[in-house]
Every structure is written in C-alpha cells, then in structure tokens.
Amino acid sequence: MAKPGDALLFSVVRRDHRPWLLLLNAAIATTGGLLLPAALADAVDMALGGTFVLVTVLWLLLLAGTEIVGDAIGIVLAATITSRATAWLRRRLARHLLAVGHPSPFAAGDAVSRMTGDCGNAGGIAVTLITLLVTAVSSVGAVVALALLDWRLAAVFAVSVPLAMLLVRTHMQLTADDVLTYQEVSGEVSARLLDSVSGLRTIAAAGIADRETNRVLQPLPRLAAAGAGMWRTQAKMMWRAGLLLPAVEVAVLTAAGFGVLEGRLSPGDVLAALGYAALGMGVVGQIPQLTALERTRASATRIAEVLDTPPPARPAVVPGSGIELRNVSVDGALHDVSITIPEGAFAAIVGSSGAGKSTLAAVLGGLSAVDSGTVVRDGEVGYAFERPALLGATIGRSIGYGTDADEAQVRDAAVAAQVHDVLIRLPQGYETPLADAPLSGGEAQRIGLARAIVRDPAVLVLDDATASLDTVTEAKVDAALTTALPGRTRVVVTHRPATAARADLVVWLEDGRVRGTGTHQELWDDEDYRAVFTGGE
Amino acid sequence: MRFYFSTLAGHRRGVLILLGWSALEGVPAFFGGKLVGTAVDRGFAAGDPLAGVLWLLAFAALAVAGALGQRQVFARLGDVVEPMRDALVTRVVKGVLNDPAHRRTPDASAVAMITRHVEVVRDATAGVLVQARALLVTTVAALVGLATTAAALIWLVVLPIVAALLLFALMLPSLAKRQRDAVMADEHTAEASGAVLTGLRDVAACTASDEAYDDIATQITRQARATITVAWANSLRATVIALGGFAPIVLLVAFAPPLVASGRLTTGAVLAAVVYLTNSVNPALHGLARTTSTVVMRLMVALKRLQEAAPQTGKDDGEEIPSNGEFVLRDVTFGWSADAEPVLRDVSLSLKPGDHLAVVGPSGIGKSTMASLLTGLMPPDNGSVLFGGAPVDRVVPEVRHHAIALIPQETYLFTGTVRENLALLAPWATDEDLLDAVDKVGAKQLLDRLGGLDASLGHAGEGLSAGEAQLLALARVYVTSASVVILDEATSHLDPAAEARVERAFAGRDGILVVIAHRLSSALRANRVLVMDGGRPLLGTHEHLLKTSPLYGQLMLAWDPTRHEETPLPNR
Structure with missing residues (x-):
C-alpha cells in the first residue's frame, strides 16, 4: 500500500546518481561472490590432484579480489549515499519548519526527533533497497549454483530450509513484559535523578548527596531483574537461530556426500555445496531488513507530513503611523479586536491569564498571522519575552542574533537592558558560550531585552518581558529603555499595576475581547479591573 | 575506563562462567572441519556412505552442543552485564549529585543523555562479550584444529592472520578518533536543531530564519562529512581483515599440491583446513572488525561522555571545629574566573546569634553567591568567611551541615510521602515537630489539602504551585536544629503576606537569619541590611541607610512609584 512518504523516498533515491553506482558495484561483487565457491572447489580439487595449475589459482585470486575491492567500495558508497540523502532531507525539513514559523503545528521535541531520527532512517532508503535486492539475487543465484552442481543438492536445500525454519520456529515473544518493565523502571530512575538534579543546591548545602543517591537508585533491583529477563529471552532466540544453519548444512552435506560416492561430485564440490548453502541462507538473515524498510517508510511519512504543511499566509502589513488593529480575529484567541496606539505612545496590555494578551502582542508585530482583520503599522518591531529562547553560539551573538550588529552595538544594548554588569562577570564575558553561561530567569529576560534593543526598532513589544526582575531592576530597565530608544512606540504586556500606571494607554483584555481602554487611573475605579491585578497574582 | 574494567573484574566469576560456556560454543569450530573432512575421506569418497552419514551426524550433534553453549552464554550475560550497569548508574548518579560545580546544573535533556549513554554501555558490553569472546574461542579452536590436521601448512595460515590483526590494531586509534568525531557531530546537529526549533518564536521575532538555517545546515553538513570519513576508515x-582472512586459503591451495602428491597431506586434511578457514576463522575475523569499529567505539564514547557528565571528585573534607555560632566575613572577594569582573568585592561583616540580615540589590548582582559562600559551598577568592573562627568551607562537614541550612529559590521535592519530604533534613523529627513547622510557616492549609503527612507527592512536586513547593521546603528547614538559616529568595513565589509570616517565623528562632531578598519589604523586617549594587556593598540598619545612602533611598522609592507621593515608604 502506498504511503504519503513513498513519493518523498522516490525523490530521495532519484536525486543522486550514486545508487546506480552502488548497484553496479554490488552486481560485480555479487557475481564474484557467487563464482567464488565454485572456484574454491576447483582449487581444492587441483590441490588434491597434486599438481599446481596457475590459471586455477589466478582465477580464485581474481574473484576474491573482486569481492574484497567491491566490499570496500560498497562501504564508502553506501555511507556517502545515506549521509548525503539524510543531510538533504534535514536541510529541506529545517528550511520548511522555519518557513512555517511560529506558532508551529509541530511540538519542538517532535520536530527535533523528525529532524534527527526520521531523516536518518529515511536517508537509508536507497541502501536498504539495494541490500535487499542484492541479497535476494545472491540467494537465488546460490540455489541455481547448487542446481548446476547437482540438481539433488538444490532440491535438498529447497526442502530443508522451510523444514528447518519450521523446526526452529521462533515464537518471537520478546517477552514484551520485561522490555516494558525495563523501560518503565529506567524512566523512573531518570525522573528521580531529574528531581534531585533540580534540588542540587539543597542537596549540596545539606551534605545529603549520598542519601539522595540511594533514593534515586531505589528502583535499581527491579531494573536488573527485568534486564536479566530480557537476556534469557534472547538466549532462547539465539539457541533456535543457532540450530538453523547447521541443520541445513548437514542436509546439503549428506546429499553432496552421496554425490561424491556416486562419482557425480568431486571432494572439492562438497566445499562448494557448503559455501552455496551458506550463501543461500543469506536471505533468512535479511528478514530484519524488511522491518527496516517499513520503518523507513514510516519515517518518510512523518517527514512528508511536515513538508506538506503549507506555511501560513501572512498578509502584507498596511503601512501607517503608530499601530492600528482593525477588527482583528485569531481563531480561539482574539475576537474582533480594534485598537489604535499612537506613534511614540507607551501602551500596556493587561488582563488575567488566558485573556489573549500574548496573542495580541504577537499579532501587533506580525509574529503570528491573523484569521481576519487588518494590521496597520509602520517600521520594524522588536520583541522581548518573559521566557526568551536565546540563540546563537555565544552570549554576545545571542544579543546580535539575526543582525550584523558589531561588538560595540551589542555592548550598548546590554548596558541599556541592565545586563552588561552581569555579562562581564561571566567566565569569558561576552564570548562565553551560551551553553556554559549560568543564567537566571531574570538575566535571560534582560538579554532578551538587549536583543530587542540592538535592532533599534520603531515599535518595541515587551511580552511580560520583565516579570522575573525585581522592582528595582524593572524600574531601571524602564528608564534605560526610554533613554536608549527615545520616542518609540512601546507595547508592554504586564501583570504589575506599577507598570500599567506608567503607561499612556491601557488596553484591558478579557476572553479575547477588548474590555476597556484608557489610563490606569481611569480604569482603576472598575472593580473588575482591579481584580485583574489582585486576583490574578 | 579504569572504572569500567575494574567493575567487570569485580564480576570475574560471572565472566569465567561465561567463558566456560564459550568453550562449549567453540566445540563445533574445533571439530567441525575435521568431521566434514573425515566424512568425505573415510565415508563417501571411500565408498562407505553409512560411515559418511554417521560422521556428518556427529557434526550435527556438535552443532547442537555449540548452540546450547551459545544459549547459556546469553542466559549468563545478564549476570555480568546487569550488575555492571547497576554499578555504572550508581557511580554516575553519585557523581552528578556530588558535583561541586553548581553552575552547570544538568537539565532534562542532560539526564536523558545520561540514560541513553548508560544503555549504550550496557548493550555494547554485551555485544563485546559475545563477539570478542566468540572470536577468541573460535579462532583459537579452529587454529588448533588446523594444526592437528594440516600441521605442515600451519605457518602459511597463521602469518597472514597475525599480520592482518597487527595492521588492524595499528589502525584502531585513528578509527576511534573518527568515530568519536562522528558521534560529536551527531550531538551537535541535535543540539543546533533543538535550540532553533524550541525557539521558533524568537527566530521569527528576530527575523533570523536565515541565520537559524545556516546554524543548523552547518552542523548537518559537518555531520554528513564525519559519517563519510568514518566510512573510509571502515x-x-x-x-585489511578480508585480505588477512583470504590469503591463507589461497596460500593453502597453492602450496598443497606437492604435499598431497608426496602423500604428506590427505584429502580429508585439505578439506578440513579449508572448512576451518571459510566457516570459522573468516566469519570470526569479520565479526571482530565489525565489533571493534562500531560497538567498541560507541562504548568508549559513551563512557567518556558519562565521565564528563559525572566527574569523580576527590572530596577533601575539612577538620575544623567552630568555637561558637558567629559569622565573620573579612574583605571577601569572589569572581567566576580570574578575567571576569568580581561578583563580590571586599565584603566585611559579622553576624551574631539573634541577628537578622537582609541582602538587597538588583537581580544577578551576586546575592546568591553570597549565600553559597556563607554555606561553605565554595571558598572565597580573597579574604575569609569564618564560622566560629574557622573558615566555613573547612569546617567538619557534619557540623557544618547541622548548623547551617540554606533554602534556595529552586525547591527540591521528590517522589515520596509529604512526611519523607519534610523530614529530609531532620529524620529524627516526630509528626508533632513536622506539623508544628508546617503551621509556623503557614502551610497548614496546604497540608490539609494534600491529605496530611501520609499523602504522596509526584515527581518534582507535580501538582503543586511554585509557591506551595516553597512552603514545604521552608517547613523542612524550620524543623531542623540549624542555628544559621539562609533564605536565598526562598519566598519568591509567595505573596507578600505569606512571605512576611515566613520571615517572622524564622526570625523567631534563636540564631542567625540571612534573607537574600526578592522584595524590598524583607529589608524592613531585618535588623541589618546589606545593599549590593555592583560597587562596594553598604551595610547598616534600614533607618541608617535611608539617612546616609542616596542609593538605598532610591531603591526604596523605586519599589512603589505609584504611591510614593502619599506614602513614601511602607511602615515597618
């Protein structure tokens, strides 16, 4: 049955000419491999005959050489094909996810697993297909070769393989219980470790690391028991698999033995029969590859799912002064919102949780698309968030992210955001890798602010971007913003009455609608408005 | 690495049993060639089919014995691998929880990585035990078998194999390096895409999708290149291995004719020799090459990463005994590195039992560092932090932990009952003690809602708000007999009234209370205030600071800009 990812897999195979090279190489190596047992048989017969025949030995060398060189080339070719295909898929996926943008219909963790896991699986499609094909051809070839030696050998092989497989039939009950228990207990240990890691400072200060280690490790005996169960199951499977090849070999050897007895076969041919029997069994070992193929298709489907998601249409912004929203609706978040924020004004957006404040902030600067209505705006919008995701290699770069700001500009922005003093105290100052920087929530917020400031935007939108700052720092940031970006339109989502009080205009949201606009003092008389600040916190 | 081997050596008995069964597994390899050769030689070729079939049946019986051995090997694997995994997990958890560098706290993804690497070590150890052992047993058995059947040709066989193995060993270091690079490239790709995909909103806000794409694409390309480099090495x-495995066969057939002609080598011996080489030695050699280059490398990389995640630190415990319960700080200076601007500069103060100190200042200025220095979690760069006359980080750990309690902003709650959580630092506490502490910090309502001391908590205080979690952490310390309590923004998620209640409760205990303040109201309740604002810190009472420090006055004004005209300062 065709899956949505199959077309994608097809294009993966087709975009590169290397799979054909791999196929050609495999064809040559397989031919060599198929001729090899016969050549070996001839060589052994020659040796048993007591005379050295150069041609026979050279033929053996040539075939062996072909196989060895073919294998060597095959390894590099296969890796090249797979890794190039994987990289191609990953780049396409990254490009597309970035084009779909925010808000993404795919959760971040899920998207990462599609990027790392699924692209890796799907990238292996060409190699998986060729491996399957080559093994099948080589198995069929081996049976044909057996038949050419003596049709009885092929018959015995053809009968004994299904019989042997029936005999050793593995009820693949991979004791799902043990596997499940193992994963569960392993997850439990991780969760306990994560608990303790979050409380590392408490543990260190109280000197209870050893006791807490024992607490984390409490479920360990259950883990070991489940693990031992898994090994026992595997032992049973290995036992059965271990019988399969010898059973077939003995059957074929016996048939070959009678061939020698009756003079149809030489002693060397016995070896050839043994070799072909092993080669013919190769296809049995490839059964897991079929599962791999299914996995590949499933992965491709997951990638295609992303690539088939169209980027949302973002209507062009109508240029105008200040910011104006006309009858803007966003499904499930905003209903028919119309507001006007004059150029240079300081506006606060307030409302209890879930009122649509963040969506409104996102719509103002075109961060997310609107379902209906018009956004009128002039110039670039800079955003700062309550929990900014800092990106880029170093702290300094995370401020200049997406711009070509130089060192001095980055530094000025950090000074304005009241975070410069923190950054120069880091181990390598502004050059500290982001991953190595110990940042508190408030510090990250101020770096996020600096990132907005460095862009020198016409409009600044702060989505609860100072929530983790203490009142002193917040006031300083506020003053510094006015100095650093004088006369800019500023929109602030806030929970603090002090901030709302400083605003020229307060937009009060409730359930996705504008409940009221005016100054903080005007709105303060309304009991419901006061409840936004007292009840919400 | 040393740890890994010593753990394995600790299970020597299990490993020996494993090797014992391996010997059984090697039986077919030892006799296989000889039996096939004899079946042809004395049976089929000699016109005695019954003898031939019987010899082959003997071969089949040996194959069954070998499979049985293999089965036992796998069944016993659990006895070696699982205890090894236990030991590894124990060591890693211990290492993580004892890590003195509190700055780089592992997060959820780091914990997930640790779990993954432990699993790799488990699987790879099993793989190596199975493969390397099989190789050893099979090769030795086959070579011995070969020596007994075709002794005249043994050097022709052994030399190429030894040469190939030597060459292979020489190639290992570069192979290992490339493999490690590939693993690192893999992790970097995951990190880069993870960062961007988690931060799509911010990428859009920065209109930086080109830079974000470039960051990811760079890592993707690098990884593809690393994979291909590994393939070349492989x-x-x-x-090398294939040449080493095939050369003996060619040499054998090339040198055999004169020996056969002179009668020194029988048909059976030649057949046996070839069967040994093709059916036993060659597969084993290929197995070795495969195992070493993939499994062993993965094992080494995982062990190395685990080592980094959980560094083993030799703890050097102090032996000083404090003579009283007083703190004295003299010219304390601390910075994260020699180049970085110091976080604390020339702080001097003394604290006596009954003192209540509030530390105020903007966030990120180093207030938490102050808490860490007082707790003895780290020593100052310059100056001294003395507790009862002794450097606090050199005080006997038991005494120090007993006397000084720190409640950090991030609370530690674990899965277990509320009682277990509350009695963490005071296992001797009775239920009355616990209930009293709960009542004092104002968490009684919370406890009732949870269902009393026997109620159980989920991971990381699941279902509790941040403020509720802080209340439990506060009650936990209240019940201890610590004479010095440091609240490091430990009330940040409480409302002002609840915060005041907590601070008063702790101030009511005898001893020293240090409050790293989240709100300035904490300063009003303290009898001394330390103001940190980047420069030299200021110390004094609230009233004194108001009169003498314009900075402090400004801080207090900034606290509530809306109401400062009518009520410039909150009442004490």
Whole structure:
C-alpha cells in the first residue's frame, strides 16, 4: 500500500546518481561472490590432484579480489549515499519548519526527533533497497549454483530450509513484559535523578548527596531483574537461530556426500555445496531488513507530513503611523479586536491569564498571522519575552542574533537592558558560550531585552518581558529603555499595576475581547479591573 | 575506563562462567572441519556412505552442543552485564549529585543523555562479550584444529592472520578518533536543531530564519562529512581483515599440491583446513572488525561522555571545629574566573546569634553567591568567611551541615510521602515537630489539602504551585536544629503576606537569619541590611541607610512609584 512518504523516498533515491553506482558495484561483487565457491572447489580439487595449475589459482585470486575491492567500495558508497540523502532531507525539513514559523503545528521535541531520527532512517532508503535486492539475487543465484552442481543438492536445500525454519520456529515473544518493565523502571530512575538534579543546591548545602543517591537508585533491583529477563529471552532466540544453519548444512552435506560416492561430485564440490548453502541462507538473515524498510517508510511519512504543511499566509502589513488593529480575529484567541496606539505612545496590555494578551502582542508585530482583520503599522518591531529562547553560539551573538550588529552595538544594548554588569562577570564575558553561561530567569529576560534593543526598532513589544526582575531592576530597565530608544512606540504586556500606571494607554483584555481602554487611573475605579491585578497574582 | 574494567573484574566469576560456556560454543569450530573432512575421506569418497552419514551426524550433534553453549552464554550475560550497569548508574548518579560545580546544573535533556549513554554501555558490553569472546574461542579452536590436521601448512595460515590483526590494531586509534568525531557531530546537529526549533518564536521575532538555517545546515553538513570519513576508515579496515582472512586459503591451495602428491597431506586434511578457514576463522575475523569499529567505539564514547557528565571528585573534607555560632566575613572577594569582573568585592561583616540580615540589590548582582559562600559551598577568592573562627568551607562537614541550612529559590521535592519530604533534613523529627513547622510557616492549609503527612507527592512536586513547593521546603528547614538559616529568595513565589509570616517565623528562632531578598519589604523586617549594587556593598540598619545612602533611598522609592507621593515608604 502506498504511503504519503513513498513519493518523498522516490525523490530521495532519484536525486543522486550514486545508487546506480552502488548497484553496479554490488552486481560485480555479487557475481564474484557467487563464482567464488565454485572456484574454491576447483582449487581444492587441483590441490588434491597434486599438481599446481596457475590459471586455477589466478582465477580464485581474481574473484576474491573482486569481492574484497567491491566490499570496500560498497562501504564508502553506501555511507556517502545515506549521509548525503539524510543531510538533504534535514536541510529541506529545517528550511520548511522555519518557513512555517511560529506558532508551529509541530511540538519542538517532535520536530527535533523528525529532524534527527526520521531523516536518518529515511536517508537509508536507497541502501536498504539495494541490500535487499542484492541479497535476494545472491540467494537465488546460490540455489541455481547448487542446481548446476547437482540438481539433488538444490532440491535438498529447497526442502530443508522451510523444514528447518519450521523446526526452529521462533515464537518471537520478546517477552514484551520485561522490555516494558525495563523501560518503565529506567524512566523512573531518570525522573528521580531529574528531581534531585533540580534540588542540587539543597542537596549540596545539606551534605545529603549520598542519601539522595540511594533514593534515586531505589528502583535499581527491579531494573536488573527485568534486564536479566530480557537476556534469557534472547538466549532462547539465539539457541533456535543457532540450530538453523547447521541443520541445513548437514542436509546439503549428506546429499553432496552421496554425490561424491556416486562419482557425480568431486571432494572439492562438497566445499562448494557448503559455501552455496551458506550463501543461500543469506536471505533468512535479511528478514530484519524488511522491518527496516517499513520503518523507513514510516519515517518518510512523518517527514512528508511536515513538508506538506503549507506555511501560513501572512498578509502584507498596511503601512501607517503608530499601530492600528482593525477588527482583528485569531481563531480561539482574539475576537474582533480594534485598537489604535499612537506613534511614540507607551501602551500596556493587561488582563488575567488566558485573556489573549500574548496573542495580541504577537499579532501587533506580525509574529503570528491573523484569521481576519487588518494590521496597520509602520517600521520594524522588536520583541522581548518573559521566557526568551536565546540563540546563537555565544552570549554576545545571542544579543546580535539575526543582525550584523558589531561588538560595540551589542555592548550598548546590554548596558541599556541592565545586563552588561552581569555579562562581564561571566567566565569569558561576552564570548562565553551560551551553553556554559549560568543564567537566571531574570538575566535571560534582560538579554532578551538587549536583543530587542540592538535592532533599534520603531515599535518595541515587551511580552511580560520583565516579570522575573525585581522592582528595582524593572524600574531601571524602564528608564534605560526610554533613554536608549527615545520616542518609540512601546507595547508592554504586564501583570504589575506599577507598570500599567506608567503607561499612556491601557488596553484591558478579557476572553479575547477588548474590555476597556484608557489610563490606569481611569480604569482603576472598575472593580473588575482591579481584580485583574489582585486576583490574578 | 579504569572504572569500567575494574567493575567487570569485580564480576570475574560471572565472566569465567561465561567463558566456560564459550568453550562449549567453540566445540563445533574445533571439530567441525575435521568431521566434514573425515566424512568425505573415510565415508563417501571411500565408498562407505553409512560411515559418511554417521560422521556428518556427529557434526550435527556438535552443532547442537555449540548452540546450547551459545544459549547459556546469553542466559549468563545478564549476570555480568546487569550488575555492571547497576554499578555504572550508581557511580554516575553519585557523581552528578556530588558535583561541586553548581553552575552547570544538568537539565532534562542532560539526564536523558545520561540514560541513553548508560544503555549504550550496557548493550555494547554485551555485544563485546559475545563477539570478542566468540572470536577468541573460535579462532583459537579452529587454529588448533588446523594444526592437528594440516600441521605442515600451519605457518602459511597463521602469518597472514597475525599480520592482518597487527595492521588492524595499528589502525584502531585513528578509527576511534573518527568515530568519536562522528558521534560529536551527531550531538551537535541535535543540539543546533533543538535550540532553533524550541525557539521558533524568537527566530521569527528576530527575523533570523536565515541565520537559524545556516546554524543548523552547518552542523548537518559537518555531520554528513564525519559519517563519510568514518566510512573510509571502515572500508580500509574491512579490506585489511578480508585480505588477512583470504590469503591463507589461497596460500593453502597453492602450496598443497606437492604435499598431497608426496602423500604428506590427505584429502580429508585439505578439506578440513579449508572448512576451518571459510566457516570459522573468516566469519570470526569479520565479526571482530565489525565489533571493534562500531560497538567498541560507541562504548568508549559513551563512557567518556558519562565521565564528563559525572566527574569523580576527590572530596577533601575539612577538620575544623567552630568555637561558637558567629559569622565573620573579612574583605571577601569572589569572581567566576580570574578575567571576569568580581561578583563580590571586599565584603566585611559579622553576624551574631539573634541577628537578622537582609541582602538587597538588583537581580544577578551576586546575592546568591553570597549565600553559597556563607554555606561553605565554595571558598572565597580573597579574604575569609569564618564560622566560629574557622573558615566555613573547612569546617567538619557534619557540623557544618547541622548548623547551617540554606533554602534556595529552586525547591527540591521528590517522589515520596509529604512526611519523607519534610523530614529530609531532620529524620529524627516526630509528626508533632513536622506539623508544628508546617503551621509556623503557614502551610497548614496546604497540608490539609494534600491529605496530611501520609499523602504522596509526584515527581518534582507535580501538582503543586511554585509557591506551595516553597512552603514545604521552608517547613523542612524550620524543623531542623540549624542555628544559621539562609533564605536565598526562598519566598519568591509567595505573596507578600505569606512571605512576611515566613520571615517572622524564622526570625523567631534563636540564631542567625540571612534573607537574600526578592522584595524590598524583607529589608524592613531585618535588623541589618546589606545593599549590593555592583560597587562596594553598604551595610547598616534600614533607618541608617535611608539617612546616609542616596542609593538605598532610591531603591526604596523605586519599589512603589505609584504611591510614593502619599506614602513614601511602607511602615515597618
């Protein structure tokens, strides 16, 4: 049955000419491999005959050489094909996810697993297909070769393989219980470790690391028991698999033995029969590859799912002064919102949780698309968030992210955001890798602010971007913003009455609608408005 | 690495049993060639089919014995691998929880990585035990078998194999390096895409999708290149091994004719020799090459990463005994590195039992560092932090932990009952003690809602708000007999009234209370205030600071800009 990812897999195979090279190489190596047992048989017969025949030995060398060189080339070719295909898929996926943008219909963790896991699986499609094909051809070839030696050998092989497989039939009950228990207990240990890691400072200060280690490790005996169960199951499977090849070999050897007895076969041919029997069994070992193929298709489907998601249409912004929203609706978040924020004004957006404040902030600067209505705006919008995701290699770069700001500009922005003093105290100052920087929530917020400031935007939108700052720092940031970006339109989502009080205009949201606009003092008389600040916190 | 081997050595008995069963597994390899050769030689070729079939049946019986051995090997694997995994997990958890560098706290993804690497070590150890052992047993058995059947040709067989193995060993270091690079490239790709995909909103806000794409694409390309580099090394390795495995066969048939002609080598011996080489030695050699280059490398990389995640630190415990319960700080200076601007500069103060100190200042200025220095979690760069006359980080750990309690902003709650959580630092506490502490910090309502001391908590205080979690952490310390309590923004998620209640409760205990303040109201309740604002810190009472420090006055004004005209300062 065709899956949505199959077309994608097809294009993966087709975009590169290397799979054909791999196929050609495999064809040559397989031919060599198929001729090899016969050549070996001839060589052994020659040796048993007591005379050295150069041609026979050279033929053996040539075939062996072909196989060895073919294998060597095959390894590099296969890796090249797979890794190039994987990289191609990953780049396409990254490009597309970035084009779909925010808000993404795919959760971040899920998207990462599609990027790392699924692209890796799907990238292996060409190699998986060729491996399957080559093994099948080589198995069929081996049976044909057996038949050419003596049709009885092929018959015995053809009968004994299904019989042997029936005999050793593995009820693949991979004791799902043990596997499940193992994963569960392993997850439990991780969760306990994560608990303790979050409380590392408490543990260190109280000197209870050893006791807490024992607490984390409490479920360990259950883990070991489940693990031992898994090994026992595997032992049973290995036992059965271990019988399969010898059973077939003995059957074929016996048939070959009678061939020698009756003079149809030489002693060397016995070896050839043994070799072909092993080669013919190769296809049995490839059964897991079929599962791999299914996995590949499933992965491709997951990638295609992303690539088939169209980027949302973002209507062009109508240029105008200040910011104006006309009858803007966003499904499930905003209903028919119309507001006007004059150029240079300081506006606060307030409302209890879930009122649509963040969506409104996102719509103002075109961060997310609107379902209906018009956004009128002039110039670039800079955003700062309550929990900014800092990106880029170093702290300094995370401020200049997406711009070509130089060192001095980055530094000025950090000074304005009241975070410069923190950054120069880091181990390598502004050059500290982001991953190595110990940042508190408030510090990250101020770096996020600096990132907005460095862009020198016409409009600044702060989505609860100072929530983790203490009142002193917040006031300083506020003053510094006015100095650093004088006369800019500023929109602030806030929970603090002090901030709302400083605003020229307060937009009060409730359930996705504008409940009221005016100054903080005007709105303060309304009991419901006061409840936004007292009840919400 | 040393740890890994010593753990394995600790299970020597299990490993020996494993090797014992391996010997059984090697039986077919030892006799296989000889039996096939004899079946042809004395049976089929000698016109005695019954003898031939019987010899082959003996071969089949040996194959069953070998499979049985293999089965036992796998069944016993659990006895070696699982205890090894236990030991590894124990060591890693211990290492993580004892890590003195509190700055780089592992997060959820780091914990997930640790779990993954432990699993790799488990699987890879099993793989190596199975493969390397099989190789050893099979090769030795086959070579011995070969020596007994075709002794005249043994050097022709052994030399190429030894040469190939030597060459292979020489190639290992570069192979290992490439493999490690590939693993690192893999992790970097995951990190880069993870960062961007988690931060799509911010990428859009920065209109930085080109830079974000470039960051990811760079890592993707690098990884593809690393994978291909590994493939080249693997290809070379496979060639060496294949040559080493095939050369003996060619040499054998090339040198056998005169020996056969002179009657020194029988048909059976030649057949046996070839069967040994093709059916036993060659597969084993290929198995070795495969195992070493993939499994062993993965094992080494995982062990190395685990080592980094959980560094083993030799703890050097202090032996000083404090003479009283007083703190004295003299010219304390601390910075994260020699180049970085110091976080604390020339702080001097003394604290006596009954003192209540509030530390105020903007966030990120180093207030938490102050808490860490007082707790003895780290020593100052310059100056001294003395507790009862002794450097606090050199005080006997038991005494120090007993006397000084720190409640950090991030609370530690674990899965277990509320009682277990509350009695963490005071296992001797009775239920009355616990209930009293709960009542004092104002968490009684919370406890009732949870269902009393026997109620159980989920991971990381699941279902509790941040403020509720802080209340439990506060009650936990209240019940201890610590004479010095440091609240490091430990009330940040409480409302002002609840915060005041907590601070008053702790101030009511005898001893020293240090409050790293989240709100300035904490300063009003303290009898001394330390103001940190980047420069030299200021110390004094609230009233004194108001009169003498314009900075402090400004801080207090900034606290509530809306109401400062009518009520410039909150009442104490």
